[in-house]
Amino acid sequence: MHPADTMGQSRDGAEYGFGFLDEDAKRELRRTIFKAVCIPGHQVPYASREMPIARGFGTGGMQLTLALLGPDDTCKVIDQGADDSVNAANIRNFFALTCPGVTGTLRTEEASVIQTRHRIPELPLRADQILVFQVPYPDPLVVVEPNAATRRRMHGRADYARLWVKLYEDMVAFDEITISHRYPTRINGHYIIDPSPIPRWDVPKLHQAECLYLFGAGREKRIYAVPPHTDAVPITFNDVPFRVEDFTDRKTGRRHCCRRCGAGDSFLDEFLDDAGARVFQCSDAAYCDMRLERQEAAE
């Protein structure tokens, strides 16, 4: 078992109701989720509750997950693709403490609910899985309009002219749209969402997916959703195709591969090893482990 995994070892005597939140809070969250799914991409306001971690550390995602989880669920929590970073491990421990019966897992394919910060798992998600995003800034219009009421009006009328101008200014200044993450994405031809700080690599996974995507912004008190089989199109110009991250090695002309599992098809983290050399490794730890296991089994 992974050292970070304490799920299933629920501490005895923890005096919490199942799921930590009171039933009124859960019911409000469920009403909000229902409306968010019925109006794809619309940021539905809700009364974000105080959680035992600070706002901005995933309270929106936690509230969504707590409103969803039942004792039959299997839950996975990732932060930047990894199960064992501080944010993910502590949130997973919190679910273990407050949701007795819920099984924890590190494997993407075993989870029924996955809470994530800043990545979508590499393994395509199935129809019986729900991906919950922790969202720091839910509104893509915040870069062009400071007034929240005006932004709401712009969203309702699908008035995104100023966002387009922002992209155009990028083209004029840099010959390139310079948004690396939180890429504005149009849902079902109307609302443009901030898909949370996922890399461009993950944005196409929102389009016509099998699973349900739920987004929770606790500090900003908004919930929105991308249902399965829904159009999710990153906005760009007709003559400027949307591009994802390029991992080609400029020297060899070949794509960098993961140094652990050798994957040439995953989103890679770049860092320096102890000797100061640039190395690349899968950002999605579960995907990397799964490939290593398969390679070992094949040998």
Added chain:
Amino acid sequence: MSVLDLPRLWRPATHQALFRRILDVAARPGRIADLSDLLDGRPAALAALATFCDNTQTLADLTGTLTRTDLAFLDVGRAAPDAAGFILASGAEPPDLAPRLGTLDAPEGGATLVVLVDSLSDGPELTLRGPGIKGTGTLAPQGLAPGWLAARARWCADFPMGVDMILTDATRLTVLPRTTQIEGA
């Protein structure tokens, strides 16, 4: 009264299970959720209301089927159909109401209509398109007056405003969000 003494339909664990099934079919219009193992013989429409209603919400019961006990457990405010957040109606007669549609700025204010039909299957086949549906889907509700679909199309004409419908028979439930386009019948 402890939690264990509550009738099953009003226990938190039941609401969680109900919500997950409702969410599953809301995300995939045309799919039908069978709730029979959670209901203890109570109607699926009441289960949908139990999942979502509390004393911050308003309900208009146009069917008169909710008992005083049900209403006490729901603890929901009563309102006229044009002001209510939730409307319980019979699908047998064409609707004569003007539900809340929300506003452009706040379309989530559109009402949720829980509509009772005889059966969710074996009726005239409808073709569904929209978010949540791969290509096209079908639904064949029995006992839904044609006026309902015309009225729904009118209410949902100006996306993002509109109403979201939960169709129920005795034990099953399906969701037609405002984005679903319906053809046929």
